[in-house]
Amino acid sequence: MTYYKYLKAITLIISILIHSPLFANDGAFFARGNQLIPINETEISVQKEILRITKIDNRYIEVSVYYEFFNPAEEKEIIVGFEAMSPSGDVDGAPINGQHPYMHDFTVRMNDLPLDYKVALISDSLYNHNGNIKTIDWEHFDGHKAGNYVDFFYVYHFNTKFKKGKNTINHTYRFDVSGGIAYNYYFEYVLTAANRWANRQIDDFTLEIDMGHFEEFYLNKSFFNNINDWKIQGKGKICEIAGSPDSPINTDAMHCYVQHGKIVFTKKKFRPKGELFLQSFSPYMGVSEIDGVDFYLPFSIYLQEQAFYGDNTTPEAKKILRNLPFARRGYVFQDPQLHHFYSDFGWYIPNPKYVAVVKDLTVEEQQWLERWK
Template sequence: MKNLALLILLMLLPNLILANDGAFFAKGNQLIPISETDISVKKEILTLKKIKNQYIEVTVYYEFFNPKEAKTLTVGFEAFSPQGDVEGAPKNGKHPYMSDFTVELNQAKLNYKVAYVFDSLYNKSGKIKAIDFKNFEGNKSGNYVDFFYVYHFEAHFKKGLNIIRHTYKYDVSGSIDYNYDFEYALSPAKRWGNNQIDDFTLIIDNGDFETFSINKSFFKDASEWKIDGVGKTENVKGAPNSFIERDALKFHIQKGKVIFKKINFKPNGDLFVYAVNSIGVQDFAYLPHSYYQSGNIAEPKTEFQKKLLKNLPFARRGYIFQNPELKSYYEDLDWYIPDPKYIPNVNLLTPEEKKWYEKWK
């Protein structure tokens, strides 16, 4: 049975990073009905904001429609356990890498409970079958644990429209290959009465000066996305048994966020976002877009390399260089977006960038 539970968890976490490569901390998920229901999801606005490469701040707005008389329903949130270079034991009775979990239904804050469950068959006739944690014989701590979490609450749905606002945070995962990655389960939304989300919006805000990719698991091409700001996209071709196995869409965001909208959304795949650790930074063949990869850059050995580093903050903002060597170098970088209107101003850089600029003057 332990092997069965582990197999189920691995199937639910296809992008899992194992211990010797990094850490999987947590993934976002949909609210789900614990029993069969005719309540439908009319609208969902899901906002994911990456904070300082440390955690994902999740804000969800739902509109549910109850076609019949008022009813009370147990609603759950499945939080899969961390694996890899982690400590998997519960923290204060909750998921160790998830925090600030809140639910509000029709402007009333709801209380919730947390159950530890052994496998995906925890739902028994509309009730949650939790394990007896004290006497549980599986792994309860360390790099791998044999259970996961179900946050659950009682929701009283009035007849007609019901609004749920839901928030939480979870730690960003990472590995030797990924500077960061995070996941969000979209497909469980099909467990509601209409087997879809009638009107779905996904907003991802990874911050300015970021390059990241999104697997093409629930969309086909760039035309389905909007960049609210300044940026560009390129296609990434996956290959079986390679580092990048799935086709993806890569975003180079100078400023702003990305938005996906879909009517009658029936997600057959889940969200996986990742930023690859830059290759070539040791010999200056490449310089990263993100602040958070600056520490991977080697010490400069020539005056030209020092010039490259000094001007990196301006290149990120699209400065068109007059120096032919600098101009040629930055125009070859995939993330560079020239802005003829941008005028370099050291005083407008961030405090960290000012220190960077002074270091390489």
């Protein structure tokens, strides 16, 4: 039933409208003067990582990373760096006070003690291939300095002393939700930097994704093959979707519908071969048609203001729109038309135990009911 009505026009401009930074797991570095050189650590291994990704108020994505490292030798001091790509698209990519313009509140703790960090601006194309990288002097930088493209990225780096045995590192940050004409939000995270550590894997890896209540999103099958490695802690459903070159989902992916709670991926001896790509499409990509009537009825409460059924003026349209909040929660409709209509949505999860109570809806949804009564 669903088709991507404006696909050809939109896919031509996706790349200039996204301003999502690309973040990476922590890697090891060597310093030479004002140069940072990525290295493969040969002694210290990653025993455990818990990566939590949480969307807050549809404005920020907060990332929290917890590591347990093991150093089998005597105390060792190295540089650990966290990589962040420059933003791109219809944004100003220049740094603010030397830091990423859309990344905020970066903190890092090692063995429960706070660490200071520095930020390097890196432009050498050999950076990810063990090249010698010279930190940019922004005041005298002769490359792109303004507008919607800057040809460098950031490394948030900190000196660490790994004592013999177990060591923990925990860092957090948040950044502005990225979007554009094609995307409601878009998030990328580099996982393969974990392969720089001595064991070339994460012995015990957990990834928790919490995009909030009533969210629909996709995860590319870039670092996992089996969706059974994922569990829903809450209520929702996940399913597989085959990629198609004629669709915005151009690679095999997992389609997630979460009424409440989070999805969790766990893996022992995790050796990531790909990165994390999470995407939620905008209303422009979700217009559907039935019996000659165009409509868009979103699962997300944040997108319901864009909902429509035809021109929204007919009694049929108002009835369908009015019942959207209850359909989200799996209300089993007795009305044949509503039952037939909403049962065809991928996000609809029938719940015979659900009783529709207006005061239990969100404020936005209660206002929605007033609008369409």
